[in-house]
Amino acid sequence: MVLYFSGTIVFLTYLLRRSEFLSKWASAFAWLGFVSHTIALLANSVSLGQIPVMTFQQAMSFFAWTLVLVFLSVALKRGLHVLGAFILPLAFLSLISASIAPAGTQGFQPVFETVWVHVTLSMLGTVGFAVAFVAGIMYLMQDRMLKSKQFNTLYVKLPPLDFLDSLNQRSILLGFPFLTLGILTGSLSAHVTLGSYMSWNPEQVWALVTWIFYFAVLLGRVTVGWRAKKAAYLTIVGFAAVILTFVGVVLKNQSPLGTL
Amino acid sequence: MNIIVVGLSHKTAPVELRERLAIPESRMGEALARLLAYPSIKEGMFLSTCNRVEVYAVVKDMDDGFSQIQDFLVSTHFSLSADELFPHVYRYADESTIKHLFRVTSSLDSMVIGEPQILGQVKDAYEQTLAHRTSGVILNKFVKKAISVGKGVRTQTKIAEYAVSVSYAGVELAKKIFSSLQDQTVLLVGAGEMGKLAARHLVNSGVKQMMVTTRNTHRAVNLAEQFNGTVIPFEDFRAALPKADIVLCATGAPYYVITAEDIHWAIRQRMNRPMFLIDISVPRNIDPSGKDIDNAFVFDIDDLKTHVGQNQDERRKEADKAEGLVKAEVEVMLSWLRGLEATPTIVALRKRAEEIKRAEVEKVLSRLEHVSPKEQHAIEGLASAIVNKLLHGSLVTLKSEAQSKNGFVFIEAARRFFDLTEAEMHQGHPGRDIGQNAMAHKHEENEPLSSSNQGSQAECEEKGKPQDYEV
Numbered sequence: 001m002v003l004y005f006s007g008t009i010v011f012l013t014y015l016l017r018r019s020e021f022l023s024k025w026a027s028a029f030a031w032l033g034f035v036s037h038t039i040a041l042l043a044n045s046v047s048l049g050q051i052p053v054m055t056f057q058q059a060m061s062f063f064a065w066t067l068v069l070v071f072l073s074v075a076l077k078r079g080l081h082v083l084g085a086f087i088l089p090l091a092f093l094s095l096i097s098a099s100i101a102p103a104g105t106q107g108f109q110p111v112f113e114t115v116w117v118h119v120t121l122s123m124l125g126t127v128g129f130a131v132a133f134v135a136g137i138m139y140l141m142q143d144r145m146l147k148s149k150q151f152n153t154l155y156v157k158l159p160p161l162d163f164l165d166s167l168n169q170r171s172i173l174l175g176f177p178f179l180t181l182g183i184l185t186g187s188l189s190a191h192v193t194l195g196s197y198m199s200w201n202p203e204q205v206w207a208l209v210t211w212i213f214y215f216a217v218l219l220g221r222v223t224v225g226w227r228a229k230k231a232a233y234l235t236i237v238g239f240a241a242v243i244l245t246f247v248g249v250v251l252k253n254q255s256p257l258g259t260l
Numbered sequence: 261m262n263i264i265v266v267g268l269s270h271k272t273a274p275v276e277l278r279e280r281l282a283i284p285e286s287r288m289g290e291a292l293a294r295l296l297a298y299p300s301i302k303e304g305m306f307l308s309t310c311n312r313v314e315v316y317a318v319v320k321d322m323d324d325g326f327s328q329i330q331d332f333l334v335s336t337h338f339s340l341s342a343d344e345l346f347p348h349v350y351r352y353a354d355e356s357t358i359k360h361l362f363r364v365t366s367s368l369d370s371m372v373i374g375e376p377q378i379l380g381q382v383k384d385a386y387e388q389t390l391a392h393r394t395s396g397v398i399l400n401k402f403v404k405k406a407i408s409v410g411k412g413v414r415t416q417t418k419i420a421e422y423a424v425s426v427s428y429a430g431v432e433l434a435k436k437i438f439s440s441l442q443d444q445t446v447l448l449v450g451a452g453e454m455g456k457l458a459a460r461h462l463v464n465s466g467v468k469q470m471m472v473t474t475r476n477t478h479r480a481v482n483l484a485e486q487f488n489g490t491v492i493p494f495e496d497f498r499a500a501l502p503k504a505d506i507v508l509c510a511t512g513a514p515y516y517v518i519t520a521e522d523i524h525w526a527i528r529q530r531m532n533r534p535m536f537l538i539d540i541s542v543p544r545n546i547d548p549s550g551k552d553i554d555n556a557f558v559f560d561i562d563d564l565k566t567h568v569g570q571n572q573d574e575r576r577k578e579a580d581k582a583e584g585l586v587k588a589e590v591e592v593m594l595s596w597l598r599g600l601e602a603t604p605t606i607v608a609l610r611k612r613a614e615e616i617k618r619a620e621v622e623k624v625l626s627r628l629e630h631v632s633p634k635e636q637h638a639i640e641g642l643a644s645a646i647v648n649k650l651l652h653g654s655l656v657t658l659k660s661e662a663q664s665k666n667g668f669v670f671i672e673a674a675r676r677f678f679d680l681t682e683a684e685m686h687q688g689h690p691g692r693d694i695g696q697n698a699m700a701h702k703h704e705e706n707e708p709l710s711s712s713n714q715g716s717q718a719e720c721e722e723k724g725k726p727q728d729y730e731v
Binding site: 147149155158160161226227230 | 433559
């Protein structure tokens with residue numbers, strides 16, 4: 001966590017400086033953080049016999065890990081270090097939120113053995129939307145700088161608009177099936193544990209809203225051209241819905257995370 | 261007599277004002293004729309590019325000249341009031357004028373230091389003055405000198421290497437919108453030089469599909485061949501707008517060729533896929549209100565300038581070197597100008613005659629034996645009388661004509677007839693090798709002024725050598 005924090009700070013400074021030098025340090029921090037995070041996750045998984053997503057903390061930690069994984073793979077493939085300045089803070093924040101969330105979340109009774117699959121899938125979906133959200137924010141920043149003809153350091157660092165737009169689209173395309181599966185498995189597990197597929201609690205409602213929203217966004221892109229700036233705005237709004245789903249989870253507090 | 265300039269440039273005036281002052285080539289003759297009709301103005305040149313509008317003139321009286329040129333500018337453009345114009349206008353005289361034009365041709369005053377176009381544009385402006393016979397001895401010398409200084413600076417400093425010209429800024433901007441230029445389609449509207457250059461940069465950066473449209477179909481076909489593109493009839497090029505990811509607009513039209521509605525429609529047709537529109541025309545050809553349309557990125561020349569301004573720091577060093585060269589050349593030009601005044605010419609002429617006379621007399625005296633002082637006196641008297649009689653008429657004419665309108669012609673002629681070099685004007689020493697100087701001058705006079713946009717490299721190198729200073 002300290003490593004991610006350092007990575008975040010260095011990336012944010014990198015954003016404001018012209019030098020490419022800082023990005024090396026920031027990446028090093030990110031890698032170190034990622035490696036230690038992976039080891040911790042692995043150790044946990046081995047001891048639990050499954051991916052550790054049973055408590056809110058664990059889930060957030062898994063979320064952060066996947067986010068950093070996505071960033072590092074994109075950075076490796078495209079050399080896009082600037083993405084780190086946006087994703088690392090997000091990963092860091094999710095870890096923070098995990099640690100300040102009401103402790104002692106017990107997870108849930110293993111009534112349904114494979115319920116961790118549901119949580120994992122939902123978290124993977126969320127990662128997709130988080131990346132889309134980041135791409136959306138970067139898109140709007142770059143768009144604004146191009147429009148206002150401010151060619152500052154940030155402008156130099158940010159990737160081309162159509163790359164951000166396609167990153168946005170691809171991450172939703174990746175996240176959406178995961179969310180769909182996550183909701184399906186969640187409702188199945190709810191059926192098993194609670195006897196009904198839906199219980200209309202805030203978490204479920206927001207999950208549904210999120211699903212419908214992203215479905216509309218994907219459909220809109222193909223049919224009526226919801227792309228570029230509009231898509232960027234939409235994914236930012238969509239991510240707000242995702243956050244609210246999380247809030248729903250936290251509100252339920254002691255209740256099982258898996259009844260999405 | 262003074263050399264003055266009245267003008268405005270990208271440094272002093274916004275594009276909105278500059279584009280209103282531009283004079284189309286077809287009206288240049290008439291405009292120049294009107295300029296020359298002002299009583300104080302003896303020679304004149306009109307330099308109009310996308311970044312500057314300047315009137316260079318040789319005038320009888322400096323203050324009259326300034327006010328007459330300003331009057332000319334205001335009266336040429338009915339839509340313009342003097343109050344609108346004057347805050348943006350700069351005025352230079354003599355040494356400052358010379359320095360200014362030298363800096364202009366050296367691209368030191370350009371938006372992008374080191375850019376090549378300005379040299380061609382000054383040549384074009386000069387061709388116009390030649391075609392309409394509005395230049396005389398001074399302006400001819402001055403502008404040709406400026407062109408050769410521009411070439412010299414480019415070969416002797418590295419500023420041209422940094423010539424990431426405005427047109428290239430278009431490529432850099434495109435790369436901030438599109439990750440791969442290879443898949444993008446470019447629509448080139450108009451055949452303006454800047455547009456062609458920008459298109460060339462885009463093709464070199466990977467653009468494969470190019471559509472070309474100009475009012476003149478023949479030209480469009482030509483351009484399309486150059487860029488391996490397709491021709492779109494000008495009448496319905498708007499229908500092709502949605503197909504274009506990048507639009508380059510560089511026509512000479514004095515109105516908006518692409519309106520905000522056109523852009524709006526194209527973006528809708530493109531299902532909001534971003535579109536990059538570059539307007540390199542002055543007057544502008546793309547409605548600036550198109551900048552507010554989502555997913556349309558409209559850039560005009562001033563915007564490109566802001567973009568280019570970023571990495572000019574490293575060019576500053578070479579620019580300083582270039583400034584040094586310009587300064588030295590200004591001195592050379594000034595000393596030529598001083599030589600044009602009648603008195604030094606007359607003094608030099610007398611001196612030359614005296615030298616010849618003395619040499620010849622001494623030759624004769626050394627050959628004759630037993631010359632009495634009286635005879636010697638008679639021989640010397642004879643020589644003096646011949647020389648003086650011969651010179652007298654010329655000198656009187658020179659003195660009186662020097663004050664007249666074409667006085668410089670007489671002075672220039674006298675200097676050439678008697679092979680008087682500038683050195684002699686000031687120091688009274690005989691020229692080093694008069695014949696060679698005369699040749700050098702002749703060479704410069706006959707140098708063909710290419711109207712092409714950029715002087716070829718070979719031409720630059722040849723002219724870059726600082727040999728043609730003396731008259």
